[in-house]
Amino acid sequence: MKGTLKVIIVIAVILLVLGGLYGSTYNTLVTRSEQVDAQWAIVESSLQRRFDLIPNLVESVKGAMAQEQEVFGRIADARARMAGAGTVDERVAASNELESALGRLLVVMENYPQLQSIGTVNRLMDELAGTENRINVERNRYNEAVRTYNLAIKTFPRNLFAGMMGFETRHYFEAAEGAQEAPRVNF
Template sequence: MVIWIVLAVVVLLLLWVIATYNGFVKLAVNCDEAFSTMDVYLKKRFDLIPNLVETVKGYAAHESETLKAVTAARSAVGNSSTTAEKLENENILSGTLRSLFAVAESYPDLKANANFIELMEQLKAVENDIANSRKYYNAVVKKFNVKCRVFPSAIIARMFGYEAKPMFEVSSEAERENVKVDFGTSK
């Protein structure tokens, strides 16, 4: 009788380990999918930036420091090797884009340029998509991180090498402000 009880406990424990492990696998896949979704929108912005820089360059050539900062931040994003590094560099890129928008404010001819207006509309749409995908990514990562930290699933997380994933967070007060992409071009 005791053997059956011990065997039942072992089977139940084994089933719990399997279910918990499978839960981690599903959440990890969801995190990867959420990051990939966000990454698609970040790539769209990444590809849009050279066109934006070139358009601004034609009107504001003496603002080369700002243009160089945007280009350098874009390169840093492209050279990121880890998720955490990419998220940090994306925050820096967002900050340099703010500087570029501030420069553009000083040039009425630039703000009236049809190419610039179209690029800004595209950027506005991409920024909205990025914001939504960041929310989704952070929600999925939150679920994963909670499961990694609560008892008893934290034991399984450690056994199988699951660690908390980085949230997409802004790193400074300046970056907490909205990116201004509307230059009064709407009619």
């Protein structure tokens, strides 16, 4: 009888420890997952600010320079893809396309110094530059949150429970292919 009671107590302690570890792991992973989601919301907010600024900038530049329709068309197409993107990966790809098209516009503007003398264009360019900086900072913070989360679900002992709980690795916000090269505009 005493031996049976000891076995029951040992089993109960083991179950309590495993239950506590499972609960603690779950709570940690939920917290980290929410941090990733919250940081992505901040990135999306910055992307939305860029999305909202671009039409004003494009219209201001169009008024001074109607012959660069290809650049404006690419920006419009990229904005449309951004608006229609549903998943995080689609939003990242659309954002990268928009960033590339915007880079081409900036090169065009550098080739037309008279545009820089237009006050509206200057103000919008300053706002856009500030927004681009914010986007970069928030992307970095998002990637750090993803790194922390991914490490949490891949390290022992959490990795034993993460798959059973439905937690999967998240994707980093990566630069678009070819982003290391400056855009070229030929006239």
